Amino acid sequence: MPHLGPPAVVGLALLSIGVVLLVAPEVFGLRSTAGLPLGLLSLALGLGWLVLRAWPSEKTDDEDDDGAVL
Secondary structure, eight states, rough: OOOOHHHHEEEEHHHHHHHHHHGGGGGGOOHHHHHHHHHHHHHHHHHHHHHHHHHHHOOTTTOOOOOOOO
């Protein structure tokens, strides 16, 4: 298994909390009427976090990349 960095752990934790809020909101002391929107919000945040963190970052001018060496 690959090593998971802190951003991936946060995204997976948000997804896990969202599933628990949808299935059993009583774990957090909530009623099902409050668990549904909070669970959906947590799932959306976790998925968005993982997708946006996977997006490649902008290249900076500080990198010395001469291209391929033949």
